[in-house]
Amino acid sequence: MAKKQDHTYDPRTAKWWRVLNPDYSQKQGRAELFERGKRAPGDVPLGVGVKRHLVEFEYYFFWSPLTQTVRFYARHGDSRIRCAVTRTSLEDLAQSSGRLHPRDLERAFEEHRQTIERIAVDKILAGHFQGDGTVLIRTVDLNP
Secondary structure (H helix, E strand, O other): OOOOOOOOOOOOOOOOOOOOOOOOHHHHHHHHHOOOOOOOOOOOOHHHHHOOEEEEEEEEEEEEEOEEEEEEEEEOOOEEEEEEEEEEHHHOOOOOOOOOOHHHHHHHHHHHHHHHHHHHHHHHOOOOOOOOOEEEOOOHHOOO
């Protein structure tokens, strides 16, 4: 992601551009996610006979040591929704017997991203948000 150098990080005014690396390894086998105008597997239409709204996910994600989660963002209509998946959820998905290093947690997120995004879509559509508006995915959400 990139923004103009003289722009602030204020989410109300900052304009971000996605810069794609043509050699990005996660793009292999998922090219449809990177083509404009096509729906990705996680995109979900809302309602029948009404204006079509989709839940789409931004590519960018990161490990947050403060919250012990991998954070990522969804877009639903005009809203940008912060989503997070807990360390223990990622360690369970990776079938780890111990604590994983942050880079291994990010790798687990990438490997299980479609499952995580599908759970996030379900929570967004059901209106299951934390008090701060975050969609939080926990271990219990992996095996309902």
